[in-house]
Amino acid sequence: MKQLPPLSDPSFGFFASPFGECCIVFTNDGICALTFPESRESAYADLEHRFPKTSFKQNDEKASQFARQIFEEKGKPQLNPAGTEFQLAVWDALLQIPAGQTTTYARIAMQINRPKAVRAVGTAIGANPIGFLIPCHRVIRTDGGLGGFRWGLERKKMMLEYEKE
DNA sequence: ATAAAGGCCACCC
DNA sequence: GGGTGGCCTTTAT
Numbered sequence: 001m002k003q004l005p006p007l008s009d010p011s012f013g014f015f016a017s018p019f020g021e022c023c024i025v026f027t028n029d030g031i032c033a034l035t036f037p038e039s040r041e042s043a044y045a046d047l048e049h050r051f052p053k054t055s056f057k058q059n060d061e062k063a064s065q066f067a068r069q070i071f072e073e074k075g076k077p078q079l080n081p082a083g084t085e086f087q088l089a090v091w092d093a094l095l096q097i098p099a100g101q102t103t104t105y106a107r108i109a110m111q112i113n114r115p116k117a118v119r120a121v122g123t124a125i126g127a128n129p130i131g132f133l134i135p136c137h138r139v140i141r142t143d144g145g146l147g148g149f150r151w152g153l154e155r156k157k158m159m160l161e162y163e164k165e
Numbered sequence: 166a167t168a169a170a171g172g173c174c175a176c177c178c
Numbered sequence: 179g180g181g182t183g184g185c186c187t188t189t190a191t
Contacts, residue, residue: 086187105173109186119173120186126172127188141173148172156172168191177182 007032010056012047013063014040018071018162019132019155023047024063025056030080031066033129036151050129070133081129086117090124097138099163104142126150132159 008028015022017036023043025033033050037043047056069075081091089112096111097103105125109118128136131151137159141147149156 084188109173114186116184117186119171119184120188122172123170123187124172136172139172143174146172150172153172166191168189170189171187173185175182175184178180 007051007054010051010054011059011062012043012056013058013060013066014043015060015063015067017067017132019158022063022067022131024066026062026066027080030078031130031133032080032082034131034133035129036131036155076133079130079133081134083124083127083129086120087124087127090121091128091130091134094125094128094134094136094139097135099135099138100165102138102140102160105139105147106142108139122147135159138163 010025010027012023012025015024020036023033023035023037024031025047035043035046037046066077069077081088083091090108093108093111105122106115106118108125109115109121112121114120125136125139126148128134128150137149137156139147146153146156
């Protein structure tokens, strides 16, 4: 992973999403993470692991504002994910998949001009820090299988169902 | 440095 | 349906 630039006003908060409890992490530069943790404890642990030596302020009010923007107004808040060049390229490709549609791991690999890196694409997608907003749930297998999902396949199905029509 | 582990795919049986 | 080998990147030794 590349070294992170200093974070401006690092904050996090929890809210209830249509897909379960969410932890959102953000700074003045945008959203860094949106996850569906098993528990608050695991959310804290994840935070410390991914941003060592950084102290975050809890701000559930701002988190709720984001929630409203995302799930009620269907808005697109600014994103600020941290990753390698390869990962950023993959995540960028994900952002181009329209809601309600799906693509495959192989097609993403084509799109970023690394047609043979299909497996690595799967790994990079699995490392997506911003669930739902970076729509990793819209990627399925070439053979039609659902593929995997870091936060549980049931949740992946839920998201696809939510976006249908 | 090197090994091991992945949200895969094409190919075989 | 299931198993194998190849492919590429990341992470943990």
